[in-house]
Amino acid sequence: MSVRVVARIRPLLEKELDRDVIVRADRVAEGAPLTLVKIPSPKNETEEFSFAFNRVYDQSASQEDIFTAEVAPHIKSLFQGLDVTIFAYGVTGTGKTHTMRGGLKLADRGVIPRLLSNVFRRAKKTMKDTEGATSVAVALSYYEIYNDKVYDLLEPPEKRTPTGLPLREKDGKTIVVGLSERLCQDLKDFERLYIEANNNRITAATKLNAHSSRSHAILRVKVTQTTGDAVRESTASAIDLAGSEDNRRTDNGKERLIESAAINKSLFVLSQCIDAISRGDKRIPYRESKMTRILSLGQNNGITIMILNLAPLRSYHLDTLSSLNVSSRAKRIEVREIENEIVYKQPPRTNSGLSGGEIQRQPLRPINSVHNSHVGTALALKAAEKAAKDKPVKAFSVYADKKPATVMAPNTSQPRQPLQPKRPSEPVEPQPRPSKLARPAQRSLPRPVPQTQQQQPPQHSQPQQPTIALTPDQIEAMVEKKVAEILASRAAAAAAAAAPAPDAQQAAESATNSTQAAAISEEVQRRLEALEQRIEREVQARGGNDGRSEGLRLLLQARHAKERGDEEAALRFYESALPFFPGQPKLLGKIERLRAKLGINDSCDLAPRSPAKEAKATGRRAARRGEGDDDNDPDYNGTEADVEDADDAALSPSKRKKKLNRARSQPRLPQAEEQDEPTGPPSPRTQMLLDIVNSRDVARIRSLHGFGAKRAQDLVDILALRGDGEGVGSLKELRGLPGMGGRTVERAREGLVVDC
Numbered sequence: 001m002s003v004r005v006v007a008r009i010r011p012l013l014e015k016e017l018d019r020d021v022i023v024r025a026d027r028v029a030e031g032a033p034l035t036l037v038k039i040p041s042p043k044n045e046t047e048e049f050s051f052a053f054n055r056v057y058d059q060s061a062s063q064e065d066i067f068t069a070e071v072a073p074h075i076k077s078l079f080q081g082l083d084v085t086i087f088a089y090g091v092t093g094t095g096k097t098h099t100m101r102g103g104l105k106l107a108d109r110g111v112i113p114r115l116l117s118n119v120f121r122r123a124k125k126t127m128k129d130t131e132g133a134t135s136v137a138v139a140l141s142y143y144e145i146y147n148d149k150v151y152d153l154l155e156p157p158e159k160r161t162p163t164g165l166p167l168r169e170k171d172g173k174t175i176v177v178g179l180s181e182r183l184c185q186d187l188k189d190f191e192r193l194y195i196e197a198n199n200n201r202i203t204a205a206t207k208l209n210a211h212s213s214r215s216h217a218i219l220r221v222k223v224t225q226t227t228g229d230a231v232r233e234s235t236a237s238a239i240d241l242a243g244s245e246d247n248r249r250t251d252n253g254k255e256r257l258i259e260s261a262a263i264n265k266s267l268f269v270l271s272q273c274i275d276a277i278s279r280g281d282k283r284i285p286y287r288e289s290k291m292t293r294i295l296s297l298g299q300n301n302g303i304t305i306m307i308l309n310l311a312p313l314r315s316y317h318l319d320t321l322s323s324l325n326v327s328s329r330a331k332r333i334e335v336r337e338i339e340n341e342i343v344y345k346q347p348p349r350t351n352s353g354l355s356g357g358e359i360q361r362q363p364l365r366p367i368n369s370v371h372n373s374h375v376g377t378a379l380a381l382k383a384a385e386k387a388a389k390d391k392p393v394k395a396f397s398v399y400a401d402k403k404p405a406t407v408m409a410p411n412t413s414q415p416r417q418p419l420q421p422k423r424p425s426e427p428v429e430p431q432p433r434p435s436k437l438a439r440p441a442q443r444s445l446p447r448p449v450p451q452t453q454q455q456q457p458p459q460h461s462q463p464q465q466p467t468i469a470l471t472p473d474q475i476e477a478m479v480e481k482k483v484a485e486i487l488a489s490r491a492a493a494a495a496a497a498a499a500p501a502p503d504a505q506q507a508a509e510s511a512t513n514s515t516q517a518a519a520i521s522e523e524v525q526r527r528l529e530a531l532e533q534r535i536e537r538e539v540q541a542r543g544g545n546d547g548r549s550e551g552l553r554l555l556l557q558a559r560h561a562k563e564r565g566d567e568e569a570a571l572r573f574y575e576s577a578l579p580f581f582p583g584q585p586k587l588l589g590k591i592e593r594l595r596a597k598l599g600i601n602d603s604c605d606l607a608p609r610s611p612a613k614e615a616k617a618t619g620r621r622a623a624r625r626g627e628g629d630d631d632n633d634p635d636y637n638g639t640e641a642d643v644e645d646a647d648d649a650a651l652s653p654s655k656r657k658k659k660l661n662r663a664r665s666q667p668r669l670p671q672a673e674e675q676d677e678p679t680g681p682p683s684p685r686t687q688m689l690l691d692i693v694n695s696r697d698v699a700r701i702r703s704l705h706g707f708g709a710k711r712a713q714d715l716v717d718i719l720a721l722r723g724d725g726e727g728v729g730s731l732k733e734l735r736g737l738p739g740m741g742g743r744t745v746e747r748a749r750e751g752l753v754v755d756c
């Protein structure tokens, strides 16, 4: 089933005028529902663009209309085990928060409170229909992504850490590690939590919206239904995305601009993901933003509804067109409608005496729809403890409830399976070097005892089975090794030194002292989190390489658009690339030329970044000198070179031939200088280049023609992956390294002055 995309055009607000309305809803035929959005072409008012959606709601649509038609029908599916995702998308000030949250009055309530109300009602009905055999628990988590960091909205802001909560992939889903989850008994309970949490959400006044959301907010409603041993879990996610902003219109100050850049970037990545999915690309750039990682559009199973919010005004013209474009492509995204599987609770644990007081927590079965592993684990433990004492609990009752609601185990138990030990419990000894397979050993180390073993007679007399287990030391060593590998690959030596790895000896001791297998897994978890945070810090410290590749991609797309003759798209891509190469004269020149060509006379657009005329003049001056912009911004030049290299591949054969001929007609270097010294030793110039490269010294490499800080650092990173003393031996080898095209290497070499 495809993503369902519906558009909602908001009514005019106070001070907005009828005569400025340019967006309207329409239908394909008389009597058919509204499914079209019509908007004039920005170039030619008499021409009208038409975008088709699954449904369109005009200014008169109420909150109830939207909910009843778009969300209510899926509550049943939610209770059948399907995940449901509803997200609001659109430019700032178009009504996303109004649609999702709404106002306090009953009629103004948005999708989220109505969703909760319906969930509680359905839970009550389910329990009633099954005469109490099925119990239902509703749990909430609520978080925001602000400046690409995840913060728990159910926790007070004082508890926030600068890096936010880490994300992790688990069973094909992205989970937020350490996120809190609260059980909600009824609507009142929910409203109290929700209002309080919304106060923690970051909003601010901008010129376009007095209460503009500065973050993406994600509410997860986990519904857990338990019938006997069977537990079914499903999640409804309601997402209020922050709106894209055209900072020419917001008058944003510095802080707002930073927020805005993060918002725009994540929304840009979302549009890239949508494009890539609809093109059928293999690589979808989900990981380039936390929002897209979490949203996982097209990767999530269940039902997805996208609500495109639109303002009807002329002042939003280009922004509206852009979001209409993105959303109409989103319709093509297929989502698998797969129910979450039912899992079975374990029988209450008994102490078999096998391991005395050291019985450990059972290894948890992977939870299909869990969004928060910590919470799931904590709840499972709590429930299991309680279950051991009491009878199996009758969990959640929404309305009736003289009895207080009881927490029940979420989807953490194991399915019934033939009794056979999953893991042998033979002791193992720490190995001298890290290895994935532990070897059998004599020293005893308590480990988790699988449930199945607890129920069977002791098996001391059975022959030993091969052990596949890890000791604390091994785990420690593996984590350390992984940390070292990743850090080395990022070659952030300075930052790594500033945050030294924990004392291995001390860590090893503490691990050895630990007799709890659960503690081991917690330790691993903790270390992984620390690792993730460290990597994130380093990426930030290095100025976010992602930005550069993003910028590159945009430039490349601009080129392609230009080749297709789509100058508007080219302009859009160049403009989107500008934040990644701020003030770059050549880029500014291109933008200005295209604008002039397209008759877009908005010179103030570029003014805040750099006076465009000045930039253009600089570009021209540089061009006259025949230097491009090398002297001004080697980084960017490298970028352009990369783009040009990449472009070559995309050129038509005739263009490629022309380009080749041009290259041939240029003065050629002496043969010996040009080739890879097939027979003799390298020329002095080549040798000098190789020496500089092999020095792995960022400063020296930066001094090469066409090398900026990032390119130099990238090269050092790549070299760091080789062993010490394993240098680059030839130009050919150098060209073969990632990011080192033939042209880059040649320019660097030609730029060297050799004293003979």
Ligand SMILES: Nc1ncnc2c1ncn2[C@@H]1O[C@H](COP(=O)(O)OP(=O)(O)OP(=O)(O)O)[C@@H](O)[C@H]1O
Residues within 6 Å of the ligand: 009, 010, 011, 013, 090, 091, 092, 093, 094, 095, 096, 097, 098, 099, 209, 211, 212, 213, 214, 241, 242, 243, 244, 309
């Ligand atoms: N359907 C509607 N009916 C009445 N008022 C609306 C409607 N949609 C939006 N509004 C009003 O428009 C203004 C902007 O809406 P809202 O804050 O929801 O926009 P937004 O898209 O969430 O903006 P941002 O991305 O900046 O957070 C608010 O005052 C809101 O009350």
